[in-house]
Amino acid sequence: MLDLRKIQENKEKITELLARKGYSADFDPILKADEERRKFLGEAEKLKAERNKVSASIPALKKEGKPVDGIFAEMRTLGEKIAELDEKAKAAENKAYELLSVMPNVPDEDLLAGEKENNKVIKVFGKMPEFDFPLKNHVDLCTDLKLIDYARGTKLSGGGFWIYRGQGARLEWALLNFFISEHLKDGYEFILPPHQLGYNCGFGAGQFPKFSDEVYWLDVAEDRTKNRFMLPTAETALVNMYAGEILDESSLPLKFFAYTPCYRKEAGSYRAEERGMIRGHQFNKVEMVQYAHPEKSREAFEELVGKACSLMEKLGLHFRLSKLAAGDCSASMARTYDIEVYIPSMGIYKEVSSVSNANDYQARRNNTRFKNLKTGKTEFVHTLNGSGLATSRVFPAIIEQFQNKDGSVTIPKVLRPFMGGETVLKP
C-alpha cells in the first residue's frame, strides 16, 4: 500500500518512479476521493460535536425537571444528517482505498527503469564448470541415479509433480537441513507456519487481489475472503505474523526463517526446456524474513543477500548475483536481487533466491507497526524477505555441476554430514 500523504506531497515523483516499473499511475481519482472524504468527514464531525454537547447536558436538564422531548426530536433529525454524511465519507474512503490497494510499490530510486533486459549482474561466484566428457542433463542423471521418479509423480498428481526417492529424498532433506543449520547459527528463529492461509495474508503480503488466481484455493467457501489457500511461499505467512500489532522498537530487527513446501499454479509458464524439477507446482523452500527499523532496512537487505550468497558458496556452486531493474521486481517490492545458479545442460542461469525489500508497503497493508521511542510516534516497520534457499533449482544444479564421467555425482562437502557421510551418488 502506498502512503497517501506522500502522494499528496509528491505526486510527480512517485508517478515517475512507478513509470520505471512500467506502471502508469493515475492518482487524481484517489486524491479527489480523499478530498471528498475529508469534506464529508468534517461536516459530520461538526454535527457530532454538537450532538455530544447536547447529550452531555441531558442528565442535568432531567434532574432539574426541564422538558427534553423537543431536544430529542431535534437530535433525531441531526442523527439522520450525521448518518447520511458518514455514509458518504465512508463511500469516498472505500473508493480511495480500493484504487490505492491495487497499486504496486514504488521502486528504490537507484533502480534502473525497464524489464529483465536491464537487470545488472553485480557479481559472479565460482568458476564456470567445464566437462571433458559429454554432460548429461539433470533429468537423465536423476532418473539414472534413481533420485527422482518423474513418471510416478505424474501418475499420482499430474504434470509438474515428482517424487523424491531414496538418495534423492536424502539429498533434498540434506539441503534443507544444511540451510536450517546455517540460519540457526546466524540467530534466526525457526518457524513452521500453517500451509493454509486466509485471504488477509495474501492481501497483506501484496499478492492479492492481483495474483489471487495463481494460488490453490481450498473451496470451503464461495467467498474468497472467507476461504483459505495453499501458501505459494512462506513469506506470505511470515510477513503477516504481527499484523495489527505494535512491536517494541527494541525487539527490531526480528529475524525468522521457515521451511515450507510452496504451492503454485504457475499457469501458462511451462516451457519445453524447463523439464524436470525446474518449475513444479510444489517445491521446497527455506524462506528468510526480517522485520526491520526503517532506518536499518538497507542493512538488513544486504545481510539477507549475503546469507543467500554464502549458502551457495558453501555448496561450491557457480552462480551470479543480479540487481533487478524496476520492472522485474514484483509488485510489492521496492528492491530485489536475484541469485541465479548455472544449469550446464541449459547453458543459462536460473533463479534460486530472490531477496527483496518491501519497505513499508506490506506493513501498511497489514498494519504492522512499532513505537519509535525517539519521536514517540508509531511507524510502519519495513519487511524484507529472501529465499534461503529454494531447493528446486539448487538440486538440479548440484546434480549437473558436480557430475562425473562415470555418471556419478559428487556430494558437496557441507551436505555430507546430513547424508550419513556419503560422498558420491552412484547408480
Next chain:
RNA sequence: GGAAAGGUAUCGAAGUGGUUGUAACGAGCCGCACUCGAAAUGCGGUUGUCGGUAUCCCCGGCACAUGGGUUCGAAUCCCAUCCUUUCCGCCA
C-alpha cells in the same frame, strides 16, 4: 460438530444505558524524590487513529473482538460473524 463461559489499553482486570476513552484497581514502563548506589517507598506521567492550512502545545471526531440494529444518547440492550478457553463428540 454439540454445550457453556468469555473477547475492554502493554499485561491482569473493574465497569452492565447518561454528563469522564487514559476507562476504577493491580502490574509493567518512563520521569522525579529519597539513597553513596541499588532495592523498597512516595509523587507524577504513560492508548491508538482521523480531521481542523496544525511534526510544540491546542480544538474536535472515532475506537471496549468485527459488522449491523435499537436509542436523543451504547463498552453496557438486540442480531449476525469471527476468535479464545473448558467439557463432550469425531479423529485416516
